[in-house]
Amino acid sequence: MDPLSALRDFTVRGDLSKIVKIGDEFRFGNDYIFPSSASTAYRSKQGTLYTLETLIYYINNHHVKHTEYLQNARTQKIPSVTLPDRKPLLEYLQGRVSSNDAIESIVPQNSKVGDVVSMDIEAYRPEEPGFNGVRIETNDGVGGNEGLENGVIEKIDYVALERPLKDRESLLECRSRDFYGVLVAATKREEERQRLESQQRKDGLVANRRLMGSDDRGGFWKEGEELGYESTPIPKMHMKGSKVGEGVPIILVPSASQTLxxxxxxxxxxEDGVFISTDVKMKQMKGVAKPDCVTVQKKFSRERVVTAYEVRDKPSALKAEDWDRVVAVFVLGKEWQFKDWPFKDHVEIFNKIIGFFMRFEDDSVESAKLVKQWNVKIISISKNKRHQDRAAALEVWDRLEEFVRSRSHT
Incomplete structure (x- = not known):
């Protein structure tokens, strides 16, 4: 019996406790002995065969959280089972499925099993070259060898019986494709990415120069048409007691690092719908000064619309006419964030500026207790599920654009 089948048999029978590691080998009760480094017939999705030691450690720790399991396996210097392989491997070892695509046939059908050598168990030496597994036969007739005396070993050379299915070169082969074509495609994608980033920077600069009052058709941004995009209006924000604000809308964010x-x-x-923590970004930008202004656009929607916004974190640097362009603010949840703002109270602030409060979905209610008293939209994201960030970003954009449209008609 091969190592994988033996482990599955003991798992289904509930006899995992009978598998004991002695030195560099595993003893399966009085039935089998295999080297701990023996390759099994279970191939990972990464293309390598799992060793017996890896599978035994996993089946004994499958209930442990994956991150903790990885850390423990690394500490004990045992190769780990990857996350995509965990469930199908567990189902097979526990007998819930009879097979799966990851299992390879090591012993060909109708092939002759390796030579059988009778020897005393004390005479067995695991370091014997060319040996990949042994089976201990007892006098109870296991395996149909009733004629063998108690304490002899049927020695099977599993390495000699293995047949290669793929080699390194065949794994690299792709039908109707070559690496030159892949390189060309990757180069084109990189050039397109750089072109788009350059275009976006240009769009932001043009938006800053073009004021709505210079357009006789209602303040539409002509430059967008020149660049091949559909133009979108930059709204006029009517604010009580001040002139009409014209130009690129402004979004304010807190300067404090404890906000999301x-x-x-x-x-x-x-822009990308991906949340990266401030700490991580600061490490990536080590040695680079924090920008005073960042231009953002809603570029991951299907609409070919250029909507440019300026993002700033220094309200004290805004001029009176700049405040007329402020359309949104990400709130910290602290009163002092609004100190010296040109508004009398929170009611006026969030009547003329839409507020967003970003929080992790499992944070305590207390963190948003004060914010709930304001007219602010609470946006929750997961600490770990990054694929959910896009939906949160879209919610911000949808609410922001709806607010801007409503303000442009007042």
Missing amino acids: ITMYNVKEFL
């Missing part, structure tokens, strides 16, 4: 959205990560969140 800052000048460091706002671009990735609003």
Whole structure:
């Protein structure tokens, strides 16, 4: 019996406790002995065969959280089972499925099993070259060898019986494709990415120069048409007691690092729909000064619309006419954030500016207790499920654009 089948048999029978490691080998009760480093017939999705030691450690620790399991396996210097392989491997070892695509046939059908050598168990030496597994036969007739005396070993050379299915070169082969074609495609994608980033920077600069009052058709941004995009209006924000604000709308974010959205990560969140913590971004930008202004656009929607916004975190640097362009603010949840703002209270602030409060979905209610008293939209994201960030970013954009449209008609 091969190592994988033996482990499955003991798992189904509930006899895992009978598998004992002695030195560099595993003893399966009085039935089998295999080297701990023996390769099994279970191939990972990464293409390598799992060793017996890896599978035994996993089946004994499958209930442990994956991150903790990886850390423990690394500490004990045992190769780990990857996350995609965990469930199908567990189902097979526990007998819930009879087979799966990851299992390879090591012993060909109708092939002759290796030579059988009778020997005393004390005379067995695991370091014997060319030996990949042994089976201990007892006098109870296990395996149909009733004629063998008690304490002899049927020695099977599993390495000699293995047949290669793929080699390194065949794994690298792709039908109708070559690496030159892949390289060309990757180069084109990189050039397109750089072109788009350059275009977006240009769009932001043009938006800053073009004021709504210079357009006789209602303030539409003509430059967008020149660049091949559909133009979108930059709204006029009517604010009581001040002139009409014209130009690129402004979004304010807190300068405090304890908030989720800052000048460091706002671009990735609003443009790409991906949340990266401020700490991580600060490490990536080590030695680079924090920008005073960041231009963001809603570029991951299907609409070919250029909507440029300026993001700033220094309200004290805004001029009176700049405040007329402020359309949104990410709130910290602290009163002092609004000190010296040109508004009389929170009611006026969040009547003329839409507020967003970003929080982790499992944070305590107390963290948003004060914010719930304000007219602010609470946006929750997961600490670990990054694929959910896009939905949160889209919710910010949808609410922001709806607010801007409503303000442009007042």
